[in-house]
Amino acid sequence: MVNDDDVRGSRRTGVWFIGARGSVATTATIGALALARGGAPLTGLVTELEEVARAGLPPLDGLVIGGHDLAGSMVERAQELARTGVVPPGVVADVLDDLAVVDARVRPGAEGVADRATADSLEHDLRSFRDEHQLDHVVVVDVSSTEPPSPEAARLGTLDELDRALDDGAAALPPSSLYAYAAFRADCPFVEFTPSTGPLVPALEELAKARHLPWAGRDGKTGETLVKSALAPMFAMRALAVRSWSAFNILGGGDGRTLADPAAAASKTATKAMALEAILGYPVDGPVRIDHVADMGDWKTAWDHVSFEGFLGTRMRMQVTWEGCDSALAAPLVIDLARLVARAHEAGHSGPVAALGFFFKEPLGGTTHALADQWQALTRWCAELDGVA
Amino acid sequence: MVNDDDVRGSRRTGVWFIGARGSVATTATIGALALARGGAPLTGLVTELEEVARAGLPPLDGLVIGGHDLAGSMVERAQELARTGVVPPGVVADVLDDLAVVDARVRPGAEGVADRATADSLEHDLRSFRDEHQLDHVVVVDVSSTEPPSPEAARLGTLDELDRALDDGAAALPPSSLYAYAAFRADCPFVEFTPSTGPLVPALEELAKARHLPWAGRDGKTGETLVKSALAPMFAMRALAVRSWSAFNILGGGDGRTLADPAAAASKTATKAMALEAILGYPVDGPVRIDHVADMGDWKTAWDHVSFEGFLGTRMRMQVTWEGCDSALAAPLVIDLARLVARAHEAGHSGPVAALGFFFKEPLGGTTHALADQWQALTRWCAELDGVA
Amino acid sequence: MVNDDDVRGSRRTGVWFIGARGSVATTATIGALALARGGAPLTGLVTELEEVARAGLPPLDGLVIGGHDLAGSMVERAQELARTGVVPPGVVADVLDDLAVVDARVRPGAEGVADRATADSLEHDLRSFRDEHQLDHVVVVDVSSTEPPSPEAARLGTLDELDRALDDGAAALPPSSLYAYAAFRADCPFVEFTPSTGPLVPALEELAKARHLPWAGRDGKTGETLVKSALAPMFAMRALAVRSWSAFNILGGGDGRTLADPAAAASKTATKAMALEAILGYPVDGPVRIDHVADMGDWKTAWDHVSFEGFLGTRMRMQVTWEGCDSALAAPLVIDLARLVARAHEAGHSGPVAALGFFFKEPLGGTTHALADQWQALTRWCAELDGVA
């Protein structure tokens, strides 16, 4: 995969990362390259489970990767990931040359103002990528740094208003949304894997609908919230009353550094806090915190403390400690989502794909946060796609 | 409820506990008495959740409780439960007089040999209880001490063989199975809430079928295994490979004392270990241990350590600590099961009720260990019962 | 003890609580009353350990308790403590009448401005208490709500300046320091058990010295910091390099509510963070957080995550969860400190008592944070006092 000559599948799918030289995109790219060469384990890939694979997804060895980023190098990032145990050193060594080829495709991307010229340039990058590699679909996946909440973007009510603001060089659009705008203009589906605003702007939803494009989001459910969405339904099904659920996360790395900024962290803790009340049906006391501890690197450790009430009001407690590697958890999901959204595009779906709520902390278009229910919705959708051209 | 004059529901359901003066039965009885008086919270009662209640279950204030036990006193046990925080002292004080009335109904029960005379005497106790209180159904629930595995009982292949062995005074039947025999002879459904053999003997299954009796089991899923059955599917759905899952339990009380005996513990750790392989589809390394620590009383603390592999083989870990009160967790389930099995009896079901697998470590007649799937099976069954006379 | 007629010891020692109707003072008073009656266990009392008792301390049955508080009732507080499991209900019931007698001695205390009139009134309360009960010593112990840091108080360089400011009705003195001023004017030693400023003002230190009064502080070391001060030396002695130590605390109750205010929490997290660098000799990364979770009540749960480096740089981890009852941990220390400071007063010590650093997060006058070293300093001091009149 990735390198042109290697593409063997009949369907060629582009994956375009916003934040291509970050840990998640680099880990995903290393993995995609290793999987295309064969020999790498399929662990962590939901799309390789029978119930999901039956949807008729684009083949792993038909993926071609590119992306936007402002600086850095995928090769250097890969070496760092090998050093800190995120990816096995041997795997990195095997794909380093291929990775350099992908890195050469990375374009500078957008910084600062959201104006027409920048939007056009981003769109042009995507169209060139598709043309050059003769891709059937290009899925844009945002894995860049989390932005602060952007309430003013929600006020861009119509596509007309947005277009006018861009022409005037003053659209109140955060970068993630400008990327989504360019993606939709280039007829590319979009995956918002961070808690940033991305396509969640009325004007952009209008644009996606007009272009018949599917999109998915937001904020990949990789660790503590994943565990919550598996455990909270247990309390509900057993009629146990959760009295408080306190959640503390420590992590280093780039993501940790970004989240040390309270404004950016606000986006994250907001999506993290949603699942509980949605699943239990009542508000639950307790903080949700993310703290930057440089020493932890890409390894995120979370401690959850749950206090609950049982029969006749007797109090009990559960604690969970999760020691996960954020990039290793996110990378396969990013590949999964690119394949699933490409398939949705092919099958003619448009708007937010509710069936992909399984992958997100805030399942846009979806109706449930409980993991098993999300799994059912996903696999039912995949069964429906089975056989659809 | 419980006391004759208080029974207000049109349907009167007997609950007959094997091990009536133990912690679980006493807690359940205190709760049932408090709930019948009104004012007690419905926390922990699965049968009061809308999706289950719709099955048309016998009312809480129509329950009448009795049971077998060899020694002890429900009143003294209740005072101990109040002292150790299992049940609020105020609740115990409120129902103490009613509890003494229930205690007076407890009959000595079976010890030692499984012969015809003992079986007849147990059966007679059950028939008298039903007649005296004019009960529509009597559900027998085994919450007595865990027995060692009883492989020879499995060899009692036919009811005929069993009957002959009892007549000869030499049936290789553990007490739990003798109680099941007596229950079935008295036309009472049976719930095996412990890991003991109970009705899981070919000859007894034949008897239940012949009498059109439903039964359910075995080993109530109250704590660590409950958590496992909520968490293990998460790893399966996300294609994460569990490499080891080590589970350690410490508890005191009568149950802890019983399980300090390696033979009895073998029954328990066997049912505890089932869920994982059943859910994940491959064997998982790691010990399952139960240790008696007198100091813990009825409070069971479990530590689970899970080591798993993610993308490209990266190793991660999860730990769970569960601090639960065993009797407070089991008691509402016992009431739930009595109501559900009485309803199954009424609706004409016979044999093991697969839809009740939700409640058990070893879901007899059931096909899944994953909690969310069990919940679906249960609520689907309840929906089907909705409206059935 | 406490009630006049009961005082049997030859030495009569007054304990005057600032915040007398809070959880800590009420728990300490219940305990002191129960201990004086006999039959209560001596658990948690450091002063009853042989190595400390040898200092010749005032007898438990010679303690007389009073205090300042703005509102509330010790009796109601005691009932709440019994209900939430902080103190056994039976013990509370036994001493409730005596507790009402103590409660009647509580005076309104100071609120708002630090002026001469308020200072005089507080001093008068203390003198009246001593006279009325014919006490040999009165130790004032601050267990009131934590104040925000008070940097301007540090600028009150001399007693003269302070006296003039009070006369002018405008001293920049937080309440805790005004209480310390009144205590010293009334010839009472002072214990600052919270992270508030208290006697830690140059002008007040001058006053204590002039009056030959000992004082001790600050911020009782009851839970997570206690554990830290036992564990951190292990890393130092074994040449293991601590790379990060993250500490999260959740608690409810009045203390939790106070600490939900970031200004007050700043005082607390400052003293909590001191021990680590002091013991290890180098700065350690990682947050120290206290979050208010109403549901936890007086029960504080802390999670500490330590990442450290061993031989050749290999990384390892340790986690600690502490589930303690704050008031139950603090109450015996408060009694211990009253006895020890009374003894220091009797033996003619003045200024901060360095040997009492064992009890505090910020050991004023002390030189070490390591628990075992503090224990040595304490017991050595007690040995020296042995025999001193």
Next chain:
Amino acid sequence: MVNDDDVRGSRRTGVWFIGARGSVATTATIGALALARGGAPLTGLVTELEEVARAGLPPLDGLVIGGHDLAGSMVERAQELARTGVVPPGVVADVLDDLAVVDARVRPGAEGVADRATADSLEHDLRSFRDEHQLDHVVVVDVSSTEPPSPEAARLGTLDELDRALDDGAAALPPSSLYAYAAFRADCPFVEFTPSTGPLVPALEELAKARHLPWAGRDGKTGETLVKSALAPMFAMRALAVRSWSAFNILGGGDGRTLADPAAAASKTATKAMALEAILGYPVDGPVRIDHVADMGDWKTAWDHVSFEGFLGTRMRMQVTWEGCDSALAAPLVIDLARLVARAHEAGHSGPVAALGFFFKEPLGGTTHALADQWQALTRWCAELDGVA
């Protein structure tokens, strides 16, 4: 160090490992080689802390390593240690040639019967090693697999009896003790780093005394017991009553495999259980378990659950999880002990060196298990040695 030509110190000290190709000895050797080359961090080396170094210890670059083992290869072991994250791959690569030189010195060692011929052969290996490398001292360090308890060895009351039994070819001596015999006969001090019997046989103690040889043991305190010996004194000093302390360990690797054998595990759990009662002064309930989980490799994870009583009997809990790499924790201690015991030999000490109790689960000759007290004893001894020729 190690390789003859490299020895630059004026004092040349031999370290002879029993179990030279195991994880601990190989990690220690890698470290010693890397430290001698310079550039490796001194983390984990107690002997490099100022308070200990002052004893005037043999220099790190004067160590020459050899040993006994039955099979295997240090080079292969080193590669495995690099692969599993016990030792940084770069460090292993740097010293691999030197390691092969050490490996070539490893002699086959003893298996099976304890007779005169075997003892003579072991003794001869040690003498040859010393002569060939012109060593001032050779310290024999047992880091081989844990043996089952060997009660019959204790009955070898006198050296005469032992010598006669060896001549008869029938001494009831486990291998560790035969190695100790050979070491003492070759005038080498001995360190028993495992829970095996080693020199703890009356006849061997007699022999060590006669030859003026120091020895130390037993069972290196590297993980959970280390934590216990730092934490348990905290409860004692604060008069908190520990009601139960349950300890569970999971580990893989060779040590885990050995300890999966209940007989060998009995030796280990016996030494692990000692500290608690010794420190607290009363017996404490609760299991101590070691379970083999192959998946964990050299990484040992321990969970400790402590239930304790505070003021007026209020119950509280503490939990500790320790995730350590056994070999990385043990290796620097083994180097420390070799240096310290060589120094004791030089200074004329004989018999068990009580001051080294700091390093052991069962501090032979020592009187305390509390870590801080052991640290004091160690550093006081080092101060005394300061200046002694």
